[in-house]
Amino acid sequence: MTGLVAILIIVLIAVIVVQIGRLSEIAAKIRGEEEVEERSNNKTAVYLLLFLVAFLAFCFISGWMYKDRMLGYGPHSAASEHGSDLDGLFNITLFWTGIVFVITHIALFWFSYKYRAQKNRKAYFFPHSTRLEIIWTVVPTFVLVYLVVSGLRIWNDVMFDVDPEDDYIEIEATGYQFAWDLRYPGPDGKLGTKDFRKIDLATNPLGQDWTDPKNIDDFQPTEIVLPKGKKVRVRINSKDVLHNFYLPHFRVKMDAVPGLPTYFVFTPSKTTEEYGQQLRDYPEYQELADPTDPESAQRWEEFEFELACAELCGKGHYSMRRLVKIVEPAEYEQWLAEQSSYYMSNIRNTENDPFKGQLLDIEILERDRELTSEFKTAIDAEESSAVIRLKNVFFETGSAELKDDSKYELNKLASLINESEGISVKITGHTDNTGDNDANIVLSKDRANAVVNYLSDKGVSGLTAQGYGSSQPVDSNDTEEGRKNNRRTEIIITK
Numbered sequence: 190m191t192g193l194v195a196i197l198i199i200v201l202i203a204v205i206v207v208q209i210g211r212l213s214e215i216a217a218k219i220r221g222e223e224e225v226e227e228r229s230n231n232k233t234a235v236y237l238l239l240f241l242v243a244f245l246a247f248c249f250i251s252g253w254m255y256k257d258r259m260l261g262y263g264p265h266s267a268a269s270e271h272g273s274d275l276d277g278l279f280n281i282t283l284f285w286t287g288i289v290f291v292i293t294h295i296a297l298f299w300f301s302y303k304y305r306a307q308k309n310r311k312a313y314f315f316p317h318s319t320r321l322e323i324i325w326t327v328v329p330t331f332v333l334v335y336l337v338v339s340g341l342r343i344w345n346d347v348m349f350d351v352d353p354e355d356d357y358i359e360i361e362a363t364g365y366q367f368a369w370d371l372r373y374p375g376p377d378g379k380l381g382t383k384d385f386r387k388i389d390l391a392t393n394p395l396g397q398d399w400t401d402p403k404n405i406d407d408f409q410p411t412e413i414v415l416p417k418g419k420k421v422r423v424r425i426n427s428k429d430v431l432h433n434f435y436l437p438h439f440r441v442k443m444d445a446v447p448g449l450p451t452y453f454v455f456t457p458s459k460t461t462e463e464y465g466q467q468l469r470d471y472p473e474y475q476e477l478a479d480p481t482d483p484e485s486a487q488r489w490e491e492f493e494f495e496l497a498c499a500e501l502c503g504k505g506h507y508s509m510r511r512l513v514k515i516v517e518p519a520e521y522e523q524w525l526a527e528q529s530s531y532y533m534s535n536i537r538n539t540e541n542d543p544f545k546g547q548l549l550d551i552e553i554l555e556r557d558r559e560l561t562s563e564f565k566t567a568i569d570a571e572e573s574s575a576v577i578r579l580k581n582v583f584f585e586t587g588s589a590e591l592k593d594d595s596k597y598e599l600n601k602l603a604s605l606i607n608e609s610e611g612i613s614v615k616i617t618g619h620t621d622n623t624g625d626n627d628a629n630i631v632l633s634k635d636r637a638n639a640v641v642n643y644l645s646d647k648g649v650s651g652l653t654a655q656g657y658g659s660s661q662p663v664d665s666n667d668t669e670e671g672r673k674n675n676r677r678t679e680i681i682i683t684k
């Protein structure tokens with residue numbers, strides 16, 4: 190029995206020894222895997238750190254490399270008075286969010302390095318810290334409040350509407366698929382009223398109300414021209430879908446909403462010419478404007494501001510581009526003087542004209558301007574005498590009775606003669622060659638006398654009159670147009 194127990198003990202010991210041997214073998218294997226795992230953890234943690242460095246370097250280098258392509262940097266400085274405020278706002282936001290961006294990325298990757306899995310280190314369960322909660326609530330609150338408040342202040346400055354007392358120009362842009370209709374107020378400085386029910390694509394694309402005198406001088410140019418340094422209010426409309434009135438160089442961007450007029454106020458601070466000059470230092474603007482033509486100008490010389498639609502409004506969206514020219518005030522006045530009103534060139538004396546057959550104030554002013562300029566030219570000329578045709582003096586057919594319309598021209602003429610010294614004025618009457626020659630001479634003499642009498646009533650003295658009948662034609666008597674030109678009243682000014 191004792192022998193049996195002894196054998197059993199030996200067997201058991203052998204089994205235990207074998208088991209222990211196998212156990213340590215397995216343990217050694219496991220330990221080896223852990224080592225492998227630890228090594229790979231270390232490697233990953235270092236890679237993450239390297240990624241952090243490369244990522245931040247990439248962010249800064251690409252930001253620096255491409256900064257000239259962003260609004261507010263390099264060649265893209267603002268060309269309006271409020272533009273640099275908006276650019277400044279973006280820079281402040283970039284500065285603060287940039288700091289947070291850098292700190293959070295460093296913290297994220299540093300933590301993944303520092304707290305990687307390691308032998309003999311146990312994760313620490315961290316359920317709550319009131320202090321930390323307070324810190325990461327309060328700090329962003331202050332930063333955000335600061336950003337929002339300073340942003341709102343600038344936004345309110347930028348979006349402030351004009352005071353009616355202000356000196357400003359109001360223009361209008363109406364977007365539709367796919368163009369902008371631009372409207373300027375003309376010499377009265379006021380845009381006329383509109384009604385969408387009056388829109389007619391052929392004769393009245395904006396629905397202007399022609400009974401409103403403010404509409405009479407409004408004109409519709411194909412490009413925006415504005416003077417430097419003057420406040421501009423843009424009324425923005427849309428006739429169909431959402432568009433967006435975007436002047437990138439002036440930091441002006443506003444939706445054009447059908448049925449809801451919007452506006453924007455801005456003051457251009459640089460002329461197109463000045464802006465082009467400041468681009469000439471940038472290599473990308475020294476390239477040829479037309480790469481196929483070695484003779485072509487450099488890009489900075491051809492620079493133009495532009496209006497773009499910044500809403501994807503349909504497939505012809507791109508064609509909503511319009512040029513914007515900023516010029517010196519004197520050049521602007523000259524441009525304004527060259528524009529002709531939509532009403533005068535398209536509506537006047539058509540069946541759509543509510544003032545058909547009536548003389549408009551604007552026409553009287555135009556006649557005054559024309560007569561004054563001809564009169565001044567005659568006075569300033571070197572020749573001792575000059576002839577001016579009175580284009581707006583009319584008589585009843587076959588009679589020497591002045592038509593009522595003639596008074597505007599004659600009143601102006603009276604004041605011009607009264608203001609001038611050292612001149613003598615002769616009124617001459619002319620007819621066409623129809624009818625009896627003697628009768629024509631009498632009629633032309635009577636008409637010249639009628640003008641003299643009218644002017645004498647206005648205090649003009651020393652006038653003489655002569656009738657030439659049809660003896661001095663200025664045009665052919667074979668056509669109605671020519672005969673009309675020959676029937677005329679003239680003045681001869683002698684110094």
Ligand SMILES: [Cu+2]
Nearest residue numbers: 432498502509
């Ligand atoms: Cu559009």
